[in-house]
Amino acid sequence: MGKKTIVLGVIGADCHAVGNKILDYSLTAAGYDVVNIGVLSPQEDFINAAIETDAAVIMVSSLYGHGEIDCRGMREKCDEAGLKGIKLYVGGNIVVGKQDFQEVKQRFLKMGFDRVYPPGTTVETALKDLREDLGFAEVIGA
């Protein structure tokens, strides 16, 4: 089996690039094929990249608070595009202001996301979930 592919990007009108670059670096180092569509990416770009690369996971970052508006309908759009069952992860500062995270998590789970991460999540947490959801990746030179 080849390496599992992850589509990575920052959604909406958000230009926070630092975490994106670190995730790219760390996921690649962990043996995944990372397709990084970068910042300021609309839902369509995530979905098109996932179709083109036969990705197993779409990993959405949002740091600027508009995540709630930007992520709406993404699961339905994936279904329509033939990406039924693709794993959708979202993390960062996904809402405006300090809100109860459990409530926020429920809101995003209801939207169809499989994993919802609070601010300050380490890369290790995401790697552990990826292994759980996808099985072990082929690790190169680990």
Next chain:
Amino acid sequence: MELKNKKLTEDEFFSLRKEVLTHWPTGQEVDLQDAVDYLKKVPAEKNFALKLRKAKEEGLTLAQPRAGVALIEEHIALLKYLEDEGGADLLPSTIDSYTRQNRYPECQIGIDESMKAGRSLLNGFPAVNHGVKGCRQVYEAIRNPIQARHGTPDARLLSEIIHASGWTSNEGGGISYNIPYAKSVSMEKTIRDWQYCDRLVGFYNEQGIELNREPFGPLTGTLVPPSISNTVAILEALLAAEQGVTNLTVGYGQCGNLIQDIAAIRALEEQTREYLDHFGYPQVFITTVFHQWMGGFPADEAKAFGVISVGAATAALAGATKVIVKTPHEALGIPTKEANAQGIRDTIMTLNLLKGQRMPMSPELAKEIQIIKAETRCMLQSVLEVGKGDFARGTVEAFKLGIIDVPFAPSKYNAGKMMPARDNQGAVRYLMTGNIPFTQDIIDFNKEKLMERGKFENREVTFQMTVDDIFAVGKGNLIGRPEGDKK
């Protein structure tokens, strides 16, 4: 028309202006004569440019928060709270991210949904959608000068609207509001668009109205070496001055090492003066702004106050004219108004305790100032060479060639070949210089400093240091030492 660092003629400006005002229906509300009359009535204590002049003359450091929400009433309540309960000397209006990308229809969705939800779904104030009418309501409701703070590559319509509304300062610039804030907007386009914003300020100046402009200092806010941000600030100062701006605030984002931070502000002010004088703009009045730590924050509010206080202390000891304040909610995103006011009060207390004190010159401080200036000079000289004597053309070329290179920038017009890391005292140095045309002395100095850290930590000097440094402050330390090493 070829891009040049040359003041737009009135004809050029007004022909561009006609088109700019059509970008969104509120553009039609902007009437320049009415705006001039309105701005002439702004009292001195509510004029950003004049309040900064006064603060500099008195040797004070002013405190300014960031803040903005979707709806007018709520935004006014927020700003009033920050001046009344927080004690802010200067007020902001942070503009939401859809406006920054000129996506006004999405702002409207955000405004409507915020009304329905009873909470702001936008991360800032959509000033273009609210138009002159809405922005004047904000100006009239508060006591202090107000500034737009954003991250907009094309801020022409936004600038028209805010200045016509009595907002007497605008943050941004053709480099600093492109490279850290956009993915695929060309440098040539943003320089032109910001020449327009600066020319607008120049126009008001010709009518006897002084407005303040502030290049955005911290750039990506992540381990940006002082000489990189100083180079960008000086370039934007030169471009703004040419368009007729006479009141400029150059900025720098805290890196964390006290001596380096103070050296950065001193070098920035002195070198901006030097370049403006040398290239024919001695009339420009320069002030400085120090941004409290722009990187990742600790989630623990008590620890966050530690970060905020050190930032305030550094601004005071450096002699910055103003300090941009962080909040104890920084790690979690946009703060409540209470948390925001706490950040200001913490800052003002620290500033008061240090009032009148400056870090005295020492061999260490002198050495840092000297190295920052030397690095900056290498870049600026090269910009002038590749631009064949023109700073606007030179800036475009310099980014193409990686002569100036901003770490962790989203823009594809940035080379991204330079990499920073902290030295053993926490000062930010160049780990990889990419295509930046430094002298061998400078390259050797940076290498030596990083080797010192590698030796202390008993590891190779690599990108892993950079990664560790990015997360270090969030985890409670300035320097990203290897795990398990808690010295």
